[in-house]
């Protein structure tokens with residue numbers, strides 16, 4: 001599959017703060033790629049570098065297999081900061097100005113207004129727009145000219161549930177047309193709902209990346225006890241789904257790489273001559289899983 005964006009070891013420092021630390025990433029055509037991390041983890045800094053809004057201290061990146069250029073820039077639409085539109089102008093007239101700046105005709109304006117569900121409001125002044133409508137106009141503006149890549153920084157920040165749903169639907173619709181999308185978000189739920197791939201950042205460093213379905217998969221855990229905890233701990237290591245074990249008080253907590261059912265687990269121990277005196281299943285929420293991942297990488 002064609003590589004749309006390749007980032008090689010980019011770093012950015014602000015004084016003492018290492019905002020981005022030796023980050024490498026690859027985004028392929030058609031992916032909805034999430035950059036997930038808590039506040040201050042370097043998401044906006046990363047997006048700003050790949051959009052040439054700020055310069056990296058070191059490292060490099062390529063768009064569409066070539067050095068970044070005016071040509072590659074034309075193939076990318078983005079919403080990074082809250083956009084400035086003229087308050088007394090209608091969305092149509094605001095988009096005409098954007099189109100002029102982008103050196104393109106006005107023929108795409110109706111399409112992007114329809115796509116963002118603003119067509120009915122196309123002739124009312126921007127200042128009368130709700131916050132959600134303003135956000136959607138920003139996306140409309142980024143979509144002018146039908147770019148190959150759309151970059152969005154926290155697209156649902158500050159929106160109400162309905163506004164969030166609108167934006168999510170819109171993103172999925174655009175992705176469905178084959179546009180590659182890169183989204184920064186601190187919301188696990190958001191990434192999980194709309195992204196195919198994710199890179200998790202913490203303190204400017206990438207913790208891991210991959211398919212959302214794999215990286216953010218919940219690993220089930222069980223709390224177990226038996227009269228002989230030592231043999232239990234030894235035996236569990238040979239379980240095909242074994243991931244890790246944490247000792248508790250008179251119990252052990254076992255994490256599995258994938259779903260394991262309690263009856264099967266009981267049988268597994270029984271066959272090895274170990275009788276469980278306690279077995280309780282604990283399903284971790286994704287949120288909890290994500291927090292633990294960040295926690296382990298402090």
Ligand SMILES: Nc1ncnc2c1ncn2[C@@H]1O[C@H](COP(=O)(O)OP(=O)(O)OP(=O)(O)O)[C@@H](O)[C@H]1O
Pocket residue numbers: 014017018019037038039040041042043044045046186
């Ligand atoms: N212009 C700047 N000057 C100084 N420090 C900066 C600047 N921009 C960002 N930083 C610092 O770099 C780090 C990363 O910031 P960045 O905005 O990239 O994080 P983020 O992941 O986008 O966070 P958020 O989720 O809050 O948007 C933070 O510690 C931030 O304070």
Ligand SMILES: [Mg+2]
Pocket residue numbers: 043044045153
């Ligand atoms: Mg940010």
